[in-house]
Amino acid sequence: MTAALVMENTNWDSALSKLLNSLQESKSEIPSCTDEEFGFLSELLQSKELNALVNVHNKILNNVKDDKFFPVLSNSMDIDIEVLDLLSTKTHISKDCKELFHLLQKPHIQGLLCAHDAVAQKDYYPRLPEIPLEVDEDEETVKIVQLVKSNEPLGATIKTCEVTGKIVIARIMHGGAADRSGLIHVGDEVCEVNGISVEGKTPNCVLKILQNSEGTITFKIVPADSKGGIRESKVRVRAHFSYKAAEDPYIPCKEAGLDFSKNDVLHIVSQDDAYWWQARREGDRNMRAGLIPSRALQETRIILERQQKEKTDDDNIKNDDFDREEILTYEEVAKLYPRPGHYRPVVLIGPPGVGRNELKRRLIATDPDKYKTPVPYTSRPRKPGEINGVEYHFVTRKKMEEYIEYGKLIEYGEYKGNLYGTSSESVSSLINAGYVCLLNSHYQALKMLRTPQTKPYVIYIKPPKFEILKETRNDVRARSTFDESNSRGFTDEEFHEILYNAARIEFLYNHMFDEVIVNADLSMAFEQLVNAVHRVESEPLWVPASWVQ
Numbered sequence: 001m002t003a004a005l006v007m008e009n010t011n012w013d014s015a016l017s018k019l020l021n022s023l024q025e026s027k028s029e030i031p032s033c034t035d036e037e038f039g040f041l042s043e044l045l046q047s048k049e050l051n052a053l054v055n056v057h058n059k060i061l062n063n064v065k066d067d068k069f070f071p072v073l074s075n076s077m078d079i080d081i082e083v084l085d086l087l088s089t090k091t092h093i094s095k096d097c098k099e100l101f102h103l104l105q106k107p108h109i110q111g112l113l114c115a116h117d118a119v120a121q122k123d124y125y126p127r128l129p130e131i132p133l134e135v136d137e138d139e140e141t142v143k144i145v146q147l148v149k150s151n152e153p154l155g156a157t158i159k160t161c162e163v164t165g166k167i168v169i170a171r172i173m174h175g176g177a178a179d180r181s182g183l184i185h186v187g188d189e190v191c192e193v194n195g196i197s198v199e200g201k202t203p204n205c206v207l208k209i210l211q212n213s214e215g216t217i218t219f220k221i222v223p224a225d226s227k228g229g230i231r232e233s234k235v236r237v238r239a240h241f242s243y244k245a246a247e248d249p250y251i252p253c254k255e256a257g258l259d260f261s262k263n264d265v266l267h268i269v270s271q272d273d274a275y276w277w278q279a280r281r282e283g284d285r286n287m288r289a290g291l292i293p294s295r296a297l298q299e300t301r302i303i304l305e306r307q308q309k310e311k312t313d314d315d316n317i318k319n320d321d322f323d324r325e326e327i328l329t330y331e332e333v334a335k336l337y338p339r340p341g342h343y344r345p346v347v348l349i350g351p352p353g354v355g356r357n358e359l360k361r362r363l364i365a366t367d368p369d370k371y372k373t374p375v376p377y378t379s380r381p382r383k384p385g386e387i388n389g390v391e392y393h394f395v396t397r398k399k400m401e402e403y404i405e406y407g408k409l410i411e412y413g414e415y416k417g418n419l420y421g422t423s424s425e426s427v428s429s430l431i432n433a434g435y436v437c438l439l440n441s442h443y444q445a446l447k448m449l450r451t452p453q454t455k456p457y458v459i460y461i462k463p464p465k466f467e468i469l470k471e472t473r474n475d476v477r478a479r480s481t482f483d484e485s486n487s488r489g490f491t492d493e494e495f496h497e498i499l500y501n502a503a504r505i506e507f508l509y510n511h512m513f514d515e516v517i518v519n520a521d522l523s524m525a526f527e528q529l530v531n532a533v534h535r536v537e538s539e540p541l542w543v544p545a546s547w548v549q
C-alpha cells in the first residue's frame, strides 16, 4: 500500500497520511534507517488499527471539549467479578452464558476494565508538583517524598519509636500506595508532613494531619538504614474462621485490616510481624494487602475463648469429640491441577438419610462407564434379596476387624453395631482405571480418607431446615433409611435426628469440606453435584499444600 492509496480513503486520519508522506519523502535523507525499520514504520502508519485508534482519540477529544465526556461508573472491574461469580454456576444453562463467562475472564478484557476504572477514578490526578529544591543543608539524609492522596488509604502505619521518641513508619502494606511508590520504608523517621513538623506529636495527631490533607502529601523523611524492597511470600492459606477488622479492638489500625470469611483463600504476603500478618484475598483485584491476625495470635485467642466458654459451657456436644482439641486457624493450601484420565475420588458426607445414595445413584446413571462406586464391606447380616458382592461384600465381624488391623480398609466406621468399610485396593483400582470414584463414607472416616495419597474432594450434603426437609421428603413419599425391615416414610423424630447429626458433623468436620450442597430440592442439589464433579475433573482446585509437594 502507498501513501497515495491511503489518502484515497476518506476516513483516513489526515495527520497520519501527512506523517506517512513525510516519512517516504525523507527516507533517502535518513541513511541510518534500514529498510526493515522503514518498512515497519510505514506499515504501522498505514495500519487500520492505528487509524481506528487515532479516530477514537479524536472523538474523545471532541467530546471532552464539549464537556460531555464523563465515566458512568468507576468500578467496572468489581462488576465483572460479580458477574463472573453469578455465571460460574450457570454456564451449563446456555452457550451464551458459557461464552460470556470465558470472555469476562480474558486478560485483555480485564485489563481494559482496570484501565477504564483507573481513568474514571482519576487515579493519575493531580500531577505531582516539582520537588522543592531548598532542602536544609545540614540534613543531608533527609528525603522529600510526595504521594498523591486518592480514595485509597496511604498503606502505611506510623508509631512513636520507643528509643528516640520520634514518629517512624511502623508498617508498609503490600501493594498499597506507599509500597507502590517505593519511596517509604519501615523504620523511616517522619520529620514533617505537608510542612508541619511532627516532632513531639503523637501518631494520632499526625494521622489527623494526614486525614485533613488534600491532593498531594509531602513527607520529609530521614530514611532508615536498611531499606530494600519487601519480598512477597508465596504462602496461601485457607481461613478456618471469619474476621472483621472493625470488630477487633486490638488491631493496630482498623483501616489497614483485611476482612475475610471462613473458607476464603488468603495470600499471605508478609509474616514479618509475630502478631499481624499482611494478606490479600486470593482472586481480589485489589493489590493492597491488609492486616490479619497471625496464626500464633489467633491460636491464643481461640484458647482464651475456649477457656472462658468452658466455665459457662452448656453445649451438648459429647465428650468423645476428639476433634474439638484441634485449634483451627489457617491451613496452608496449594492448587492441585487435574490430571486427565486420573480423577480425584469424590466423597459425599452427610447425616444418614439426607439423600447421599440417591444423589450418587443419579450421578452414576448419567454415565455408568465414567462414575463408579466400590462395593463396601460390612459385618451386617445379608437381607433377603441382597447379593454378596453387589450391595456389599458380606463378611464376619472378625474378618472386618482383621481387615482394619492389617490396614486393608481405606475407611471404616461403625453404625448401629455393624462395621462398614471400603478396601483401599477397590478405590485405587477404580482411580487407576480412569473412573471417577464416588464414595459415601461415614463421617468418622473423613480423617482416614483425607490424605495426600487419596486426595479426595469432599462434598457435604446438608439437610435443609426441618419444615423444608419434611415437606420435600413427604411430597415424593421418600422412604426412611432408619427402618431397614420396613418400607415407610420418615417420622418427625427421624427428621430431627438427621438435623441433629448434621449439626454434629458440621461442628466436627466442617473444615474438611471442599463444598456444601443443601439437599432441599433434589434436582437442584443434583445439578450442583454435577457441576462440582465437573469442576473436580477440569479445574485446578485448592488442596492442603502437603498434597501437592
Ligand SMILES: Nc1ncnc2c1ncn2[C@@H]1O[C@H](COP(=O)(O)OP(=O)(O)OP(=O)(O)O)[C@@H](O)[C@H]1O
Residues within 6 Å of the ligand: 350, 351, 352, 353, 354, 355, 356, 357, 358, 359, 472, 473, 476, 477, 478, 479, 480, 481, 482, 519, 520, 521, 522, 523, 525
Ligand atoms: N431432596 C430430596 N427430596 C426428596 N426426597 C429425597 C431427597 N433426597 C433424597 N430423598 C429420598 O430420601 C430417601 C433417603 O435417601 P438416601 O437413601 O439417598 O439417603 P442416604 O443419605 O443415602 O441414607 P443412608 O446413608 O442412611 O443410606 C430416599 O427415598 C430418597 O429418594
